[in-house]
Amino acid sequence: MKRLISTFAFAGAFGLCAVGAQAATLDQVKSKGFIQCGVSQGLPGFSNPNDKGEWTGLDVDFCRAVAAAVLGDASKVKFTPLSAKDRFTALQSGDIDILSRNTTWTISRDTSLGLNFTGVTYYDGQGFLIRKDKNVNSALELSGASVCTQTGTTTEQNVADFFRANKMEYEVIAFATADETIKAYDSGRCDVYTTDRSGLAAERLKLTNPDDHIVLSEIISKEPLGPVVRHGDDQWFDIVKWTLFAQVNGEELGITSKNADEMLKSENPEVKRIVGTEGKFGEGLGIGNDWAFQILKQVGNYGEMYDRNVGPDTPLKLARGTNALWTKGGLQYAPPIR
Amino acid sequence: MADLAQATATRSRTSFINDPKIRSILFQLAALIIIVLLGWDFLQNAQENLKAQNIATGFGFMENTAGFGISQTLIPYSESSTYGRAFLVGVLNTLLVAVVGIFIATIIGLLVGIGRLSKNFVVRLLSSVYVELLRNLPPLFQILFWYLAVLSALPGPRQSISLFGEVFLSNRGFIVPRPVFAEGTGYVVWAFGLAIVIAVFVASWSKNRLEETGRPLPTFRINLGLIVGLPLIAMALTGFPVSFEAPELKGFNFAGGVRVIPEFIALTVALATYTAAFIAENVRAGIMAVSHGQTEAAHSLGLRSSQTLRLVVIPQAMRVIIPPLTSQYLNLTKNSSLAVAIGYPDLVAVFAGTTLNQTGQAIEIIAITMGVYLVISIITSIIMNTYNRRVALIER
Numbered sequence: 001m002k003r004l005i006s007t008f009a010f011a012g013a014f015g016l017c018a019v020g021a022q023a024a025t026l027d028q029v030k031s032k033g034f035i036q037c038g039v040s041q042g043l044p045g046f047s048n049p050n051d052k053g054e055w056t057g058l059d060v061d062f063c064r065a066v067a068a069a070v071l072g073d074a075s076k077v078k079f080t081p082l083s084a085k086d087r088f089t090a091l092q093s094g095d096i097d098i099l100s101r102n103t104t105w106t107i108s109r110d111t112s113l114g115l116n117f118t119g120v121t122y123y124d125g126q127g128f129l130i131r132k133d134k135n136v137n138s139a140l141e142l143s144g145a146s147v148c149t150q151t152g153t154t155t156e157q158n159v160a161d162f163f164r165a166n167k168m169e170y171e172v173i174a175f176a177t178a179d180e181t182i183k184a185y186d187s188g189r190c191d192v193y194t195t196d197r198s199g200l201a202a203e204r205l206k207l208t209n210p211d212d213h214i215v216l217s218e219i220i221s222k223e224p225l226g227p228v229v230r231h232g233d234d235q236w237f238d239i240v241k242w243t244l245f246a247q248v249n250g251e252e253l254g255i256t257s258k259n260a261d262e263m264l265k266s267e268n269p270e271v272k273r274i275v276g277t278e279g280k281f282g283e284g285l286g287i288g289n290d291w292a293f294q295i296l297k298q299v300g301n302y303g304e305m306y307d308r309n310v311g312p313d314t315p316l317k318l319a320r321g322t323n324a325l326w327t328k329g330g331l332q333y334a335p336p337i338r
Numbered sequence: 339m340a341d342l343a344q345a346t347a348t349r350s351r352t353s354f355i356n357d358p359k360i361r362s363i364l365f366q367l368a369a370l371i372i373i374v375l376l377g378w379d380f381l382q383n384a385q386e387n388l389k390a391q392n393i394a395t396g397f398g399f400m401e402n403t404a405g406f407g408i409s410q411t412l413i414p415y416s417e418s419s420t421y422g423r424a425f426l427v428g429v430l431n432t433l434l435v436a437v438v439g440i441f442i443a444t445i446i447g448l449l450v451g452i453g454r455l456s457k458n459f460v461v462r463l464l465s466s467v468y469v470e471l472l473r474n475l476p477p478l479f480q481i482l483f484w485y486l487a488v489l490s491a492l493p494g495p496r497q498s499i500s501l502f503g504e505v506f507l508s509n510r511g512f513i514v515p516r517p518v519f520a521e522g523t524g525y526v527v528w529a530f531g532l533a534i535v536i537a538v539f540v541a542s543w544s545k546n547r548l549e550e551t552g553r554p555l556p557t558f559r560i561n562l563g564l565i566v567g568l569p570l571i572a573m574a575l576t577g578f579p580v581s582f583e584a585p586e587l588k589g590f591n592f593a594g595g596v597r598v599i600p601e602f603i604a605l606t607v608a609l610a611t612y613t614a615a616f617i618a619e620n621v622r623a624g625i626m627a628v629s630h631g632q633t634e635a636a637h638s639l640g641l642r643s644s645q646t647l648r649l650v651v652i653p654q655a656m657r658v659i660i661p662p663l664t665s666q667y668l669n670l671t672k673n674s675s676l677a678v679a680i681g682y683p684d685l686v687a688v689f690a691g692t693t694l695n696q697t698g699q700a701i702e703i704i705a706i707t708m709g710v711y712l713v714i715s716i717i718t719s720i721i722m723n724t725y726n727r728r729v730a731l732i733e734r
């Protein structure tokens with residue numbers, strides 16, 4: 001029903017008047033005073049309400065970072081939980097300003113949905129979760145298996161490619177929400193559960209006996225997960241893109257939420273540019289000159305955000321791996337702020 | 339007579355603009371033109387704006403490769419099939435649930451509806467409990483109940499419950515042997531067809547005979563014998579061309595055999611039993627609408643209770659039952675879109691779900707999907723209305 005309404009809103013928005021120059025997202029956000037952020041319906045570590053009902057997670061923190069940059073207050077965010085299949089319509093129709101919901105960057109999504117991906121907040125790949133007592137050690141032993149997955153995901157297509165390429169039989173059962181999917185897997189309807197490996201680590205926590213299951217070593221796809229905005233609003237696109245770059249650069253320069261205030265006194269020109277004591281980079285973005293400082297002070301740098309939500313000390317226990325800074329052998333690399 | 343002539347004369351004198359008939363046609367025409375123009379403008383604008391926003395438009399996507407798998411396909415389909423094919427698979431899966439669901443719901447509904455008026459207290463109580471319980475629980479809840487509490491609780495394929503080693507029930511569904519047709523099957527099919535034709539003749543002949551002589555024939559038994567017997571004889575003569583391939587455990591699942599997936603069973607059973615509760619109430623209302631005098635008259639003519647029900651009460655009750663029954667059938671069909679909650683690949687899941695998400699063509703896909711439900715509804719209504727006209731009271 002919700003989907004139908006947003007489809008109608010979407011059809012209405014595009015059908016009734018010539019859109020031409022749409023009102024800039026930045027102006028709308030400033031005038032309403034908060035950012036509407038599309039997240040998942042509950043994926044621990046990425047976007048999940050805690051016991052107090054507050055949203056937490058990497059994707060949630062990213063939206064907070066954008067709010068800190070634009071509105072100077074990281075708490076000025078409202079969240080819209082979205083299923084995998086409803087997420088793009090919600091963004092297209094203007095229901096949300098940013099989609100930050102473990103969404104894989106692919107060419108078709110980037111070029112035919114009227115959307116733009118702003119970067120990669122988490123480099124991931126698809127994997128399989130299976131019961132230990134099935135005695136399977138490799139994904140290549142899965143011929144004939146029933147596979148549970150969620151509709152409207154890249155997962156659904158990757159699993160078809162994988163089984164087809166390896167000439168294996170399979171049966172895929174696709175559910176609308178993550179909870180339904182994991183429940184069906186837990187009850188034994190499927191032999192394997194497949195999604196992004198970060199998602200496996202998160203969803204696994206919802207199983208009756210998480211320790212009875214293992215993640216197979218194969219990674220069958222590339223899943224660069226990142227925030228998405230509407231196509232055609234370059235200013236907003238720049239702001240969201242540079243929010244992540246500021247967090248990555250912040251980590252590289254050792255600026256954290258704890259030492260941000262001291263860093264205002266730093267003599268290092270790179271640090272000065274990022275905290276806004278030198279240069280006027282906020283102007284180019286149409287926001288305050290302390291934008292990056294507010295991000296780092298209120299939300300923290302990329303590494304802090306990672307460790308807090310999905311890192312080794314969290315229930316997800318995900319090692320930095322490919323998400324380490326480029327200087328530490330990982331892929332996180334941001335263009336310079338200058 | 340004179341009045342009428344005068345009226346016609348007056349009408350012909352007034353200008354045609356004032357003729358109510360012509361005027362109403364003109365207004366309707368004008369309204370239609372405005373709607374078409376608005377619709378056209380809407381489409382044009384939508385197309386231009388979507389293009390400006392870099393969102394794909396048009397129906398060309400139907401020819402692109404779908405690239406995803408579907409767990410139940412009534413026609414051949416693979417990941418390399420097109421979105422158009424996936425759409426057909428979805429439509430057929432929706433129709434399958436609708437047809438099987440309607441069939442089961444009608445039978446249960448009829449029995450429970452009659453049961454609610456039974457003279458037997460226990461039957462009456464059970465029927466009431468059935469209606470009150472199922473009618474008042476949300477259908478989504480009932481679907482999830484059947485899926486998660488009943489079917490998922492079954493053992494895995496290796497520990498399946500087996501009947502005669504041929505039929506298996508597990509949390510992967512219901513697996514029965516697959517019939518394999520060898521040469522000669524054609525004769526058996528012909529024999530079956532022939533049996534049906536003869537059965538129709540027997541039925542109409544015995545009806546005529548009943549009306550002429552008043553002596554009933556055991557038509558049902560004769561026809562059952564025909565329909566089962568003739569194909570059996572044909573099979574024996576052609577040396578039993580139909581054999582069965584038993585399902586076999588291989589790796590994770592069963593190989594061979596025909597599998598009815600648990601998603602289908604859960605959805606169909608839940609919707610059928612849910613809708614049956616409403617149908618039962620329609621049936622009860624219909625029967626109660628037949629005046630008691632009819633029953634008494636039938637009894638005094640010497641008809642037995644079951645005959646009274648079958649020959650006198652139900653045919654008259656049908657007139658009251660059919661119209662609301664139609665809307666129950668439509669409800670069942672529309673409720674089948676709850677399928678996505680349990681991963682049954684119906685039209686909404688496959689087309690308005692996965693396909694929409696992969697192509698992003700929301701407007702086209704939602705329009706097509708609504709069109710399909712509309713067509714299904716209209717066809718159902720036409721069939722039911724035709725039937726209704728046949729049973730309606732013909733005043734003589």
Ligand SMILES: N[C@@H](CCC(=O)N[C@@H](CS)C(=O)NCC(=O)O)C(=O)O
Binds near residue numbers: 150
């Ligand atoms: N990265 C993939 C998959 C994203 C996805 O939806 N994953 C599921 C399974 S981990 C999920 O996040 N579910 C949470 C929810 O639906 O709320 C994509 O963009 O298509």
